[in-house]
């Protein structure tokens with residue numbers, strides 16, 4: 001495993017890999033690695049000859065400087081964890097090597113970036129779309145692997161990949177959970193111990209909707225209400241939104257779920273904001 005700090009060198013290694021006809025999978029991360037990331041890396045390993053993990057806490061996707069400052073950053077410990085995971089390259093550039101002096105070009109996926117997380121975190125998806133474009137241009141992978149937990153991010157990246165004609169397959173990996181059901185996230189480390197237990201209510205609330213859907217409930221408002229009722233049982237949960245949307249367009253499903261519905265929740269516990277979702281689908 002080699003750690004690459006310079007964007008130019010990563011680009012030149014990637015060019016050589018392509019010349020040698022190697023398939024490449026990119027796993028973009030912001031470090032603070034956990035089992036959820038390892039599931040992405042395992043998927044990458046199964047699909048390709050070469051696995052590249054990028055570690056970059058992207059300043060452009062934080063709309064709150066305190067949130068950026070508090071975000072865990074420890075490249076040494078992340079790199080040590082990856083030695084057991086059969087990764088070929090870590091790409092860990094400095095911010096100044098990505099956002100070069102005078103940087104003015106951002107990528108913006110219309111509409112998708114403004115709802116749900118985008119409404120609560122203005123500019124967040126512009127930052128995500130921009131860094132993903134830079135990573136795609138640098139690495140030019142065959143596959144890029146992302147977690148289903150960040151469902152809106154996946155929708156934004158799928159749209160971007162299609163619209164900008166990248167020949168990259170976007171692969172989604174199921175959410176990995178703690179035994180309580182809490183979705184693994186680098187932010188869980190910031191939760192107070194009691195809140196970590198309380199936050200399991202998020203998945204319980206989503207499961208209530210899932211169970212009702214399996215039992216035949218297709219009414220989006222009723223499913224939303226079920227999730228809200230379950231969340232209300234935990235007074236520590238400050239709910240930002242509960243929504244049932246079309247996973248391809250992120251548009252709210254007004255009445256009934258036809259083929260697929262994404263039930264998505266954002267809630268804060270203390271200063272820590274968490275998101276989670278379940279995908280309801282006829283194909284399940």
Ligand code: PAF
Nearest residue numbers: 028029030058128131150
């Ligand atoms: O999901 C993340 O960790 C980040 O949003 C990503 C995709 C690495 C872009 O910075």
